[in-house]
Amino acid sequence: MLVDFRTHPDRYRHWRLTIEGVVARLGMDVDEGGGLGPWKLKMNSYDLGVDIELYDATQRLRFEHPDVRVVVIESLKERIFCAGANIAMLGRSTHSEKVNFCKFTNETRNGIEDASRNSGHSYVAALSGNAAGGGYELALATDHIILVDDGTATVALPEVPLLGVLPGTGGLTRLVDKRFVRRDLADVFSTVEEGVKGQRALEWRLVDELVPTSRFQEVVDERLAEIAQASERPVGGPGIELTPLEREQSDTVITYPDLRVELDRSAGTAIIVVLGPTLAPPRDPSEAVRIGASFWPLAMTRALDDAILHLRTNEREIGTWLLKTEGDPDIATAHDAFLIEHADHWAISEIVHYLKRTLRRLDETSRSTFALVEPGSCFIGCLAEIAFAADRCYMLDGTFADSDLPSPRIRLTHMNLGPLTMDNHLTRLATRFWGRDDARATAETLIGRDLDAIEALDAELVTFAYDDIDWEDELRIALEERASFSPDALTGMEANLRFPGPETYETKIFGRLTAWQNWIFTRPNASGPEGALQRYGTGIRPDFSRKRT
């Protein structure tokens, strides 16, 4: 089944998004019959389709609603906030479907935290009933968790005791690394199937506030008003409507206005060509807002985001992505200068953070990525980040015999020095030169200069430079070789090499928690015919191998 990540509030089946001045309400009301597969989404449990809407809502809030300062996630169902990921869905999903589902939900929750950190968009979780598993993990991604004190409502991570898997959507990591829950209490909490309620939940730092039923709505609203007042989100002015993303698709080509994908199924490769801007940047940020969704940096980012999600989810046998760019270097440089100059404007800031998140998605993608710097390319600043995100970068030294295009150049801009950090909170250049500050400083002095292949190689900005004579053969060999390796080994290798240096809880979630969860998902104790995911709901206890590994 082809999953489409494009949606719109008018078409939501599971969420209700309402704006009340500075407050946005994200009401969860999952449609039981609206799952992507043959499972009932009971008790506000979710599958990928539910999360695609949540992602869409969090994006639209940032662009379409500049006035919003606080977002409350609440349940529109009685006595339940959210029961987490749907177990029947997990039981019926293939290993890679589970893994992909978790990755996307993790990215969405990291995005919520990014909004808090960078958009003056605080999130509040109003738990008017039980929040279990992924339901509580969603709350953990917010800034403030309010739990109703009605004698029954609990927060819970029942994955280990009930399902034989982990709370893998950041749960374990956020307990100890974000909320500073003591590790032994986290151990107890994560093994108590029925969860923790009331005063104990507060004492263990699992929630921030406990409110009796009678005052619940009132206190939530008070809190929203207070938080909104503290926000530094600037007021007023129109938003940017995220108009429907144009995409045309055949079996082998996907075309967006600012991006093109060419699939070669027999080789297992996709060529992703990001197109640079063709018009000069607008006069000022207000004009950029007027241009809206077709303002190049935003349009390009939306296309890249959608292409990554589409290829990841729907094109599993395409193991290597070839990243290319096309465009006018000077117009691209002018756009970078515009983004830097107006970095403080809310809309420009949102666009840059969105590009940052999208590039992070690329970093976290389990595909080999090779950047190809060829004549006609436009690896400038923002677009050069695509090359630095790649596992390798090949640059043509000179020109192609059969083309009039001049030899390619790479050009750094100030966009390479700060705004577009990775999940390790370092820039891609800092990551590239990790442990070698001198080499990094030298590379950074090259800002604004056009670097040909030999200069880029000297500056350590590309992996290989080949001339026209060797180019095709070297690439063919590299791609055939890559395609011959175990896709699993490549995934593990890339996940380890892409993130040298410090860790953050984002990298811990993707690198540590996710890796353990993936392992557990493959184990018979979870996914075998007698494992916990299969036995769930049958009334028969799972039959575990008792051996520790």
Place this chain on the structure above:
Amino acid sequence: MLVDFRTHPDRYRHWRLTIEGVVARLGMDVDEGGGLGPWKLKMNSYDLGVDIELYDATQRLRFEHPDVRVVVIESLKERIFCAGANIAMLGRSTHSEKVNFCKFTNETRNGIEDASRNSGHSYVAALSGNAAGGGYELALATDHIILVDDGTATVALPEVPLLGVLPGTGGLTRLVDKRFVRRDLADVFSTVEEGVKGQRALEWRLVDELVPTSRFQEVVDERLAEIAQASERPVGGPGIELTPLEREQSDTVITYPDLRVELDRSAGTAIIVVLGPTLAPPRDPSEAVRIGASFWPLAMTRALDDAILHLRTNEREIGTWLLKTEGDPDIATAHDAFLIEHADHWAISEIVHYLKRTLRRLDETSRSTFALVEPGSCFIGCLAEIAFAADRCYMLDGTFADSDLPSPRIRLTHMNLGPLTMDNHLTRLATRFWGRDDARATAETLIGRDLDAIEALDAELVTFAYDDIDWEDELRIALEERASFSPDALTGMEANLRFPGPETYETKIFGRLTAWQNWIFTRPNASGPEGALQRYGTGIRPDFSRKRT
């Protein structure tokens, strides 16, 4: 097959340890027929048995040879340094055997780095021939890698291209996080089956020095002399002989002079009772050296180390370890004071670092650990670390009705505030109070005070305090519950909760690299009948699923 981790240089089959003044030579000469299973250990490839000897040698060097300042790891075979982990062994091993083997080899390599960092014991890898896979990873754990420049000798990590698994003994992590190899070059290097030699190996930072064959031995010796001169290892005086570790064993009880293990196979639990010191500490460090291997902190640590390794490897269905202590609090406190007072003495320093490494082994063990603080216990300083290493700590509030022993106390000493750091380089108290500096500071003011259960609970040093009436029931329920959970889910949960806060390359190796490797080990592409590990050496190419996960 029962694996015994106790050995002695006189019995080594695979290594030759020779001491030449300040230089120790660790010569690798693996006995092809000396494997732990029916595999030929060709070309200095290794299995767990080979690594047990390496571990023993690195330990003896620190204790028995105080004069040694530099250790060279070299091959006694022609044209090969080490071919890495034996593939036939990996192919025939169960999943958990592979995982356990990797964990132990990782601990040994981390121990080598610990010797460099803390014992003035630099390690040099003298690569007189090919170093592949685990062979090169062993070199990566040293301080200085010298490669012969003979036109053929390479360093290589051929796991991904050849075996469909990762260089999982720290290789990927040490490339980018220790040696600062650029991530794209690390990608290339880790996919080139034949490896990299000569100048390119040097340029890519894969080795530190390149020496022609004719001068190889001479330059190695020069380098050893230089490094020895720079060492701060104090000279002279006798070492401490690591005399044979006494252990008596029945089917359910293991007894060391300073530790006792009681197994309950039906419950899946082991009670590990660490015995406190019975004699006052020695007058001074020289007397401690004279007492040698029976000096309590050393004897206790050796027993704990051996018990952990034995239970981990040979008792796989014992999923929960109950950690207890017995002894005289004041004598234990006096020992802690002695260790602190003489921390600068080489032998005392070695003992403390050994205890540190052993407690780290406990942190990295995939078993649930509950500490039980009962009357007669001795959770003082060093021994209290065992409680802080545990997933949970239960403390009796008061006394047992059927016993004359007074109610238990916990007592912090300065040993809890610095020397015994975890792999994240934080103390266990700093980890426990991660993100909550005030709570940590408050706890640290309690040094030297006897804390009963209620006080310990208030200070957040224990998880639960129960009185005599509830004790047995609460524990029984907790243990039965723990035993009912999926062992895999518990392993993943514990690996995530035990290490809040910063990451180091040790934690990256155990948490990120190892978790991905474990996942890959379970995948058909590696371990299935048509996977790379099974097909290796048959001449038939593995048949990979091309799907990316």
